[in-house]
Amino acid sequence: MEAFINGISYYLPEKVLDNSTLSSMFPEWSVEKIAQKTGILSRHIADDNESSSDMALKALEKLIKECGIDKQSIDYLILCTQTPDYMLPTTACIIQNKASISKNCGAIDINLGCSGYVYGLGLAKGLVSTGQAKNVVLITSEMYSKIIHPKDKSNRTIFGDGASATLITSQPNTEFFTAKIKNFKYGTDGSGYEHLIVKNSGVNTNRENQKDLYDEEDNFISNDDYLFMNGKEIFNFTAFEIPKLVLSTLEVNSTNLSEIAMVIFHQANAFMLDFIRKRCGIDADKFFVSMSDIGNTVSSTIPIALSRAIKEKNLQRNQQLMLCGFGVGLSMGGVVIEIC
Amino acid sequence: MEKEIFISNVKQQFMDPEEIVLEMSTEFRQLDSYDSLTGMTIMVMIKDEYGIDIPESDYRASKTIQELYDYVLEKKGK
Amino acid sequence: MDAYINGVSYYLPEKVLTNHDLQNIYPNWEVDKVTSRIGVQKRYVASESEFTSDLAIGAVNKLLNDYNIEKSSIDYLIICSQTPDYLLPATACIVQDKVGLPKSCGAVDLNLGCSGYIYGLGFAKGLLFSGQAKNIIFVTSETLTKFIHPEDKSNRALFGDAATATFITINPNKEFFSAKIKSFKYGTDGSGYDKLIIKNSAGHLIKKQSESFLDEEGNFILNDDYLYMNGTEIFNFTAFEIPKLIKDILEVNSVVIDDITMTVLHQANSFMLDFIRKRSGIHSDKMFIDLIDTGNTLSSTIPIALCKLIENNNIKENNKILLSGFGVGLSMAGVIIEN
Secondary structure, X not given: OOOEEEEEEEEOOOEEEEHHHHHHHXXXXXXXXXXXXXXXXXXXXOOOXXXXXXXXXXXXXHHHHHOOOOHHHOOEEEEEOOOOOOOOOOHHHHHXXXXXXXXXXXXXXXXXXXOHHHHHHHHHHHHHHOOOOOEEEEEEEEOHHHHOOOOOHHHHHHEOXXXXXXXXXXXXXXXXXXXXEEEEEEEEOHHHHHHEEEOOOHHHOOOOOOOOEEOOOOOEEEOOOOEEEOHHHHHHHHHHHHHHHHHHHHHHOOOOHHHEEEEEEOOOOHHHHHHHHHHHOOOHHHEOOOOOOOOEOXXXXXXXXXXXXXXXXXXXXXXXXXXXXXXXXOEEEEEEEEEO | OOHHHHHHHHHXXXXXXXXXXXXXXXXXXXXXXXXXXXXXHHHHXXXXXXXXXXXXXXXXXXXXXXXXXXXXXXXXXX | OOOEXXXXXXXXXXXXXXHHHHHHHOOOXXXXXXXXXXXXXXXXXXXXXXXXXXXXXXXXXXXXXXXOOXXXXXXXXXXXXXXXXXXXXXXXXXXXXXXXXXXXXXXXXXXXXXXXXXXXXXXXXXXXHOOOOOEEEXXXXXXXXXXXXXXXXXXXXXXXXXXXXXEEEOXXXXXXXXXXXXXXXXXXXXXXXXXXXXXXXXXXXXXXXXXXXXXXXXXXXXXXXXXXXXXXHHHHHHXXXXXXXXXXXXXHOOOOHHHOOEEEEOOOOXXXXXXXXXXXXXXXXXXXXXXXXXXXXXXXXXXHHHHHHHHOOOOOOOOEEEEEEEEOOOEEEEEXXXX
């Protein structure tokens, strides 16, 4: 049995953090400099009282509305998040209740970041192809802004909050966007686990406030209570591993780049993306980037970009798209989808 | 709602139904063999037999069998 | 194509908390009276420096060893935990590296509790059928005792830490235990989300030491920094929903209760299990109830039970075993496995 993406919607929180505000907080960090280095002009930030399940709910409701879904037909919810409401219970259960979805629905959280959407599609395809569910909704909901230190200039620049919801079913629905989910390639390198981490979290949670670390020039380096990202190591990882991932993903789908109409990578930052694009030998006109107004929304970047590509680009039947996610873990995943 | 049957239904939820004596005036929580699990099964029995969902706070407020009985009777009347 | 459980192993931390220990810690509490009702005599407790990934690694290594599995053949690792090492990165990535699984392996964490084992089996089956993986290791690993308040007598008596690892592939294994994974039933009732919860955690984390609430007799009730469980509500939920769930599991598998050789439910506590057993009309011979030396280990209870059944040679040929997990979420699920 096949599995199809049959609709994608997304939600961005109202509050916007633009570059001029950032620049006023960090005077040495000019607006032009930010845009040039990252390709990001603004990012959406969740409200103080907004939780991951709140954002997820809004994305789900948008999906239901935009794709005319009968809520009661949803029989499985997968939430991909690294910023859950609680350690326990599972945030997907909270969403099931907030959205008034049937109690016969399965609901589960998966924890992966930038590769999470691809992994989630894979898990959804598995459920649908074994008849365990007919209408799976894969939600991504990330609010990294809540775990980024106020003085962490670079991460505040890069990351934005956002949620998405994707419908995956066993039947194509040509009334809306519909694409067959083809084959996957996965990869993990946990030796890099410390390159993107919140050290004082999970089982390691210490309830005392951790100390800020500064360098000799008084620049903020890190605080264990907050997100730490080793940009260099992540860059290195992607530079070497992603070209290989692209090749393997094409291979497992018995296809090549010339047969791919569009490539959507996890929208990490524009500079890195362009660098990897060239290393992968992908033409600029096939490479979709849409993040200047939202930044890096972790597992939400690919579905948001895909949703925008559907609206903005004239995608045709039988065209193949390649999606590649990579980052925190370190983890990566690629898949090809074919428009029906 | 038969009182004798009600008492018997509550009694059955105890670990040792044959050994204990329960009357309408009995403060059933004071019995030696009563524990929180007994309470849980009594609440389930009330739903099973009388169709009443008794919130824990109301259950706790009923000290004697009589009070519990009166509560269920009142809810059934509604 | 079919999906098979081809091996289950489990790993327990070294430190033990016995009933005797509990009696010393709480001299005015009738430990034996309470623990005989819930069916627990000892529980294993992770040490301060022992994390969920450590237990997981222990379980994976045991599985690889017990079943002569080639590390390099593993292409997908799933870890189910509600007490991960970190909020990010995923614990599965850490374990992939520390065990030495290939970099071509997929790795993902799932967050569910007592129903988690069943959900994980469902994902594994799906991945195999859709050709995304061939040799899956599915781990459950919890260090919940780290989140139980020192004065929370009942939860300290009930819960234990443990990890398990299950090997799932598309080919049955004649050499060891091998069971086909059949059809699933899932359910969720998020209106009960706050009945089993760590309030001050993750997205709701406030950096402060929360206050403990005590009752009139000075007994610990709750502290938002720690696990809270509303026993009555959970009991109520299971009393009414699980007999229905068992019926649904039988139906989706086109079998009846008489076809079932053994029922293995999430080992929440022995009293509740026996209560559910009676309500479901299942004979005591056909329901596995044993958490006496491990306590309630959340998503690990079902696979540990399977291990015990295999060890005690209680699973011969041609068995239909009904597995069902339920609890925190509130969430529930069930499946039948057949050997």
